[in-house]
Amino acid sequence: MKLFIPGPTYVREEVLMQMTKPLIGHRTKDASVLQKNITENMKQVFMTENMVLCSTSSGCGLMEGAIRSCTSSKAAVFSIGSFGNKWHKIGISNGLDVDLYKVELGETIDANFVDEVLKKNDYDFVAITHNETSTGVVTPIEEIAEVMKKYGNIVWAVDAVSSAGGMKIETDELGIDILITSTQKCLALPPGMAFCTFSEKAIERAKTVENRGNYFDLLSLYNDILKRDYQYPNTPNISLMYAAEYQLNHMVNEEGLEDRFNRHREMAEYVRNWALENFALFPKDVKYASDTVTCVLNNKNLDIGNLNRELAKRGMTISNGYGDLKDKTFRIAHMGDLTMDDIKELLENIDEIRGGL
Ligand SMILES: Cc1ncc(COP(=O)(O)O)c(C=O)c1O
Structure with missing residues (x-):
């Protein structure tokens, strides 16, 4: 299961293997x-x-x-x-x-x-x-x-x-x-x-x-x-x-910190643009939107539980809103070792699932 939740995040296999020493x-x-x-x-x-x-x-x-x-x-x-x-x-x-x-x-x-x-x-x-x-x-x-x-x-x-x-x-x-x-x-x-x-x-x-x-x-x-x-x-x-x-x-x-920060920013921009085209952003001012997790305003009343069940069948999961924001928002994390390809694949799958819901 690929985790697009804001922690715990996806951990690469070779990192996990270090723990078997x-x-x-x-x-x-x-x-x-x-x-x-x-x-x-x-x-x-x-x-x-x-x-x-x-x-x-x-x-x-x-x-x-x-x-x-x-x-x-x-x-x-x-x-x-x-x-x-x-x-x-x-x-x-x-x-x-x-x-x-x-x-x-x-x-x-x-x-x-x-x-x-x-x-x-x-x-x-x-x-x-x-x-x-x-x-x-x-x-x-x-x-x-x-x-x-x-x-x-x-x-x-x-x-x-x-x-x-x-x-x-x-x-x-x-x-x-x-x-x-x-x-x-x-x-x-x-x-x-x-x-x-x-x-x-x-x-x-x-x-x-x-x-x-x-x-x-x-x-x-x-x-x-x-x-x-x-x-x-x-x-x-x-x-x-x-x-x-x-x-x-x-x-x-190996990756380098500057490249790592840039990768996070690029993934965030991609998810924010997708959110703005399909829903809205929960942050009031996009200037203060996070580069590691996007909180999307669920203004289309999408059933987030259902979406996640369908995503799980495809080996992915996102987060519902936190606390009182449950179902009113949902969150997509773009942090850690996730790549732009992972993010594109996730969003394509969400689009496809939404089309069929
Ligand atoms: C912003 C922020 N602060 C604090 C915490 C708590 O951290 P931990 O779960 O590692 O205790 C979290 C956990 O999600 C968090 O996102």
Whole structure:
């Protein structure tokens, strides 16, 4: 089954095969080398000189780690959909003082709005979603970065779970302190691990936070990397690390990151044009439509369940709308290792099925 859902995404056979390698001990020299190779290539994906932390969990683990480890007084979450709302919930359930600012679904966050909010409040942690998978909308992080530069005391964390590795995000250039992603999206790996950057500012902040929890304490992950030569406090998913080492080498040294970002953009443009010809886009402004997932407004009342059943017979699957957007929208992912040929084949099949429904 070819997955055109926004995670987990299609994983190439040769990447999956890496996971069948015999295991090694996680306290061996080979484990350090494995981890270091992953870190060095992830630094390129994230475009950072800062340390990259690796967690055997999905992305939400590091979202929890970020807000809990680096909020010492009060946090703000700017949400453009379900995953931003989730970050707020994570903060609240950790007993933190967190305010939520959200927009109507389909819209993005305006940088001036962020500035207005930060001017009037005294936050020391800000969380923003880069690519909202539920609505297919991106936030203008370049513009928001200009605002964030004015607030030197704030640790800025960005959820790039469904965009890093598929869209260019210049972490250091933008001044992002913690950029988070998961393996099962644009990195085209199986689910089960997550990565984040960790800036000097974030490190210094975490040192001042008393209750950082344990498993997702970012400072403890960071300290262990220094103390134990790229090893971690707990037993990591070694099999997935083999696959990550292999896949990241392919992304950085074989395909090349610029080509990878271009491929994502070209696939996105193709799907957007198809959506505009046949339906409409859910994002209010095409300028903020995602390059990794297109959220299509189902203005033709197409039976998405039926469509997916027919697609499954042809070995493909797409996603229904997320949460309240179920059946009102549907989503086509064009992320990871999918190609333009895959996308064309999918859309031709959808057209054919629609013709017969
Ligand atoms: C934008 C975004 N943030 C966060 C998450 C949660 O990530 P994970 O499932 O890896 O915990 C997802 C998952 O789909 C997502 O799309």
